[in-house]
Amino acid sequence: MPAPIEFFFDFASPYAYFAAHRIDAIAAKHGREVEWRPFMLGAAFKATGMMPLTEQPLRGDYARRDWDRLARRMNLPFVLPERFPIVTLAAARAFYWLADRDRPLANAFALRMFQAYFGAGRDVTAPEAVAAEGATLGIPATELVAATADPVWKAKLKEATDEALRRGAFGSPFTFVDGEPFWGNDRLDMVDDWLSAGGW
Amino acid sequence: MPAPIEFFFDFASPYAYFAAHRIDAIAAKHGREVEWRPFMLGAAFKATGMMPLTEQPLRGDYARRDWDRLARRMNLPFVLPERFPIVTLAAARAFYWLADRDRPLANAFALRMFQAYFGAGRDVTAPEAVAAEGATLGIPATELVAATADPVWKAKLKEATDEALRRGAFGSPFTFVDGEPFWGNDRLDMVDDWLSAGGW
Numbered sequence: 001m002p003a004p005i006e007f008f009f010d011f012a013s014p015y016a017y018f019a020a021h022r023i024d025a026i027a028a029k030h031g032r033e034v035e036w037r038p039f040m041l042g043a044a045f046k047a048t049g050m051m052p053l054t055e056q057p058l059r060g061d062y063a064r065r066d067w068d069r070l071a072r073r074m075n076l077p078f079v080l081p082e083r084f085p086i087v088t089l090a091a092a093r094a095f096y097w098l099a100d101r102d103r104p105l106a107n108a109f110a111l112r113m114f115q116a117y118f119g120a121g122r123d124v125t126a127p128e129a130v131a132a133e134g135a136t137l138g139i140p141a142t143e144l145v146a147a148t149a150d151p152v153w154k155a156k157l158k159e160a161t162d163e164a165l166r167r168g169a170f171g172s173p174f175t176f177v178d179g180e181p182f183w184g185n186d187r188l189d190m191v192d193d194w195l196s197a198g199g200w
Numbered sequence: 201m202p203a204p205i206e207f208f209f210d211f212a213s214p215y216a217y218f219a220a221h222r223i224d225a226i227a228a229k230h231g232r233e234v235e236w237r238p239f240m241l242g243a244a245f246k247a248t249g250m251m252p253l254t255e256q257p258l259r260g261d262y263a264r265r266d267w268d269r270l271a272r273r274m275n276l277p278f279v280l281p282e283r284f285p286i287v288t289l290a291a292a293r294a295f296y297w298l299a300d301r302d303r304p305l306a307n308a309f310a311l312r313m314f315q316a317y318f319g320a321g322r323d324v325t326a327p328e329a330v331a332a333e334g335a336t337l338g339i340p341a342t343e344l345v346a347a348t349a350d351p352v353w354k355a356k357l358k359e360a361t362d363e364a365l366r367r368g369a370f371g372s373p374f375t376f377v378d379g380e381p382f383w384g385n386d387r388l389d390m391v392d393d394w395l396s397a398g399g400w
Binding site for chain 2: 044047048049056057058059061062065066069072073165168169170181183184186187189190193200
């Protein structure tokens with residue numbers, strides 16, 4: 001069984017929202033699994049001196065237009081939430097808690113979080129807001145809220161963030177195929193080609 | 201006859217080097233011409249507060265790896281020149297001088313400049329170095345050097361740069377299809393799709 005594709009992302013990343021709807025299918029084409037790995041993009045921004053796209057002159061206007069264009073092309077709903085970006089600590093910690101007991105459910109939860117924030121524009125900063133989304137998948141809200149404050153899952157998220165930075169993940173999404181790094185949603189076609197060719 | 205595709209680029213942009221080898225073929229597929237429009241990327245960097253990729257932490261290492269990977273994939277030579285980036289005023293002014301008299305020759309010259317700098321690693325900052333490349337295409341060196349100091353072509357380049365910024369071109373390459381902006385070499389497939397679909 002080949003190694004899983006590592007999909008690093010932040011739940012507040014619009015490009016990760018689009019990529020999250022494609023990565024599993026691309027991997028499956030090549031008999032690969034995807035290991036979803038939320039991390040804190042803010043830590044990468046500190047390391048690179050970057051700011052959220054919407055706060056960057058010229059780039060922000062382009063990004064807004066590009067997100068709407070990608071949504072139309074992929075037939076996905078997309079709204080730029082009133083509060084953007086947000087700190088996604090609660091969602092990411094809840095994800096690692098879930099992944100430890102039920103990885104498929106954790107992946108479904110991740111997609112649900114993206115759909116809540118960028119599909120419906122709901123603020124999912126608070127643990128209770130994350131729990132409300134999880135409840136639609138049958139995830140017990142009280143346990144989920146508790147997990148977002150549990151040192152075990154706090155540490156797990158910090159490890160993932162430190163590892164992402166150590167491996168050069170400066171943006172979201174950031175995909176590794178057998179160690180080869182691919183930055184961005186618009187490199188998923190190259191990920192597909194790379195998997196077909198076995199690299200080049 | 202539909203409007204030409206506008207291809208804004210800086211001669212010192214590695215991603216523009218790769219895109220320059222594809223843009224004409226993509227346009228031709230759709231019965232379009234390409235208007236090559238060199239501009240000064242440094243002016244855009246001033247507007248956005250960006251730095252050359254090679255000077256950015258994490259992003260620089262990724263870019264170097266990505267350029268080598270793109271070169272292998274496209275079967276193109278690529279070297280990161282010892283002096284990088286360079287100010288490409290002379291090449292850009294010479295281009296506009298040539299384009300005014302012979303656009304096909306100007307486009308061939310543009311490709312030649314890219315191949316000299318990124319294919320062979322030759323420093324093409326100086327007007328004489330630009331003229332040496334032009335000479336291989338039969339372009340008179342003395343006239344070319346004179347054009348790089350001619351207020352007419354200085355003004356033409358400044359206009360192109362001002363227009364690029366006014367229209368939101370914060371990077372290189374930056375392609376406009378009927379006013380729709382596409383940033384980067386890795387959006388050329390989307391440019392192709394956009395032309396096929398007539399937008400979406």
